[in-house]
Amino acid sequence: MSVGAVAPPPNTPLVVKPRGAFREIAGVLWSNSKSRIGLIILGIFIAVSIFGPLLTPYNPNDSNFQDMLGPSLQHWLGTTQNGQDVMSELIAGTRISVIVSFSVGAIATFLAMLIGITAGYVSGWVDEVLSFLTNVFLVLPGLPLLIVLASYAPGRGMSLIVVIIGFTGWPWGARVLRSQVVTLRTRDFVVAAHLAGDSISRIIAREVVPNMLSLVMANFLGASTAGLLAAVGLEFLGFGNPSQLSWGSMLYWAQNSSALLEGQWAWILAPGLCIAFFGMSLVLINFGFDAVSNPRLQEESK
């Protein structure tokens, strides 16, 4: 990544050519100190989720230790009610949590793009209907809706959670992307492409989407953060798959075996901190994307 990439001067409309878009965004992200910290933290989490099984001090399924031990040199975060090592569980559980977070983000962003771009580009009654739908879903309260859906759904499990959260997490993005498309639609380069006889799908793919890449990415990160929090909440309530290691299922087991009353506070502290740091890294990266799409927020000194 090029550290020296120059941020565009403030107050110029940011219209980037498709090919240079990724590079330019990466440059702004890295030059922004907040998003740089975020990228580093996120990198660590992704590395742990990939190489997790190699890094655990013990086998996370090994239940031969004494149960409910507090933190010690042998077990940095203590042990569970079954005598598993909490540190090993935490490392092994990172993978599922990261996957859940990004899958929810991807589903929600895809739907947001589909609905937002269609509404913004097609306009007319299609826009009216889709915008109404977006606004309705925007005010439907998230967690209660998720709980009701999850309690009626047959069976339990992570994939169910991912699908439910992903399919209810698109409205914010759809609204933001729609208004961006509405302003882009009348820009000269889009009109030119239209006059040149390009098909709508080609215009959207080649002219519209590259010019709102930063918004799409920001939406993806936001949806991933919200998705992880919602998933952890549902898992904590027992809607997940308790036998699958993740930060949420750790909190579920810790709560259900009264970890706090037994004094095993580290079992609850650690997954919560991981969730918070993971979410924070995405939010910090988002500060960088805000700066890309709104030059006023860019840090002057860099």
Added chain:
Amino acid sequence: MEYFLRRVIFLIGTLWVAVTVNFFIPRAMPGNPVETMMARFHERGTMSPSAMKAITVMLGISHGNIFQQYGEYLNHVVHFNFGVSYTYFPYSVTYMISHALPWTLGLVGVATIFSFGLGTMFGIIAAMRRGKAVDGSLTILSSFTNTFPYFWFGLMALYFLSFVYHWFPLTGAYGASMTPNLSWSFIGSVAYHGFLPALTIMISSIGGWLLGMRNNMINALNEDYVLLATAKGLKPSWVAWMYVARNAILPNLTGFAMALGFVVGGSLLTEIVFSYPGIGYLLYNAVVNEDFPLMQGIFLIIVVCVVLANFVADLAYVMFDPRVRRGGAS
């Protein structure tokens, strides 16, 4: 006027969608949860025939076709008749909700107001000191508190402040030996029991207000009138608080009105962690006991609050910001 009309249509439309979604969720799910439910009730055999009938209507085992069922359901909803709770039989769902609602409104309402006030204030300060250490630490700190699972913060607070140090009670909304009345000792007990849950809600929501206000301020600080005010020789802090903040607060005010709507449904996990007898805890018990009428009743109440608050927010925005008024008229 057209603006107002559009808002009313949206209000009614949203309510209708919510009610309809509520009607179709149990019917759209595969595996027919209705039959399993009914089987369970026959096993228990504790239901009176009229309660059975209420449940059949709620769950949709009406003998009419789907349109008749839908009409029947709409009629019940309009009369706030959500059937009988089967966990808290023979109490009706409406009765249970009306007893849990005041606790949630008090707890989350107060916490939301404080969180909005403090967050907005710190947001203004962060924007004024933009790029300085104060700004950096405030934004980093609030992005952190904004993304941790708030029930987790509640659990940690509960452990260290209540369990280890005994500074606060572990569960409930008031002392176990007390009966609700209007005496000072009872009110004191309520405040004492509500402190930690309220703190949890505040800590987890204050960051959002702060970051939002900071962004609005930074955008507004670039306006020409700020340049003029500075050129006239007004003190920067005076300009920030009396000119910029008043303009920048508009989006936050809308957000605040909406947040008041989310008060009812927004504290589920906090209430569960602290066993606080509000709507969230009731919903949790309904879910655990598969009490579908209660669950659906609570969900509807939550939606109605949010939609109404959204409506009020839209109207308030017109009052505060004349530009919207003109935009709506054209």
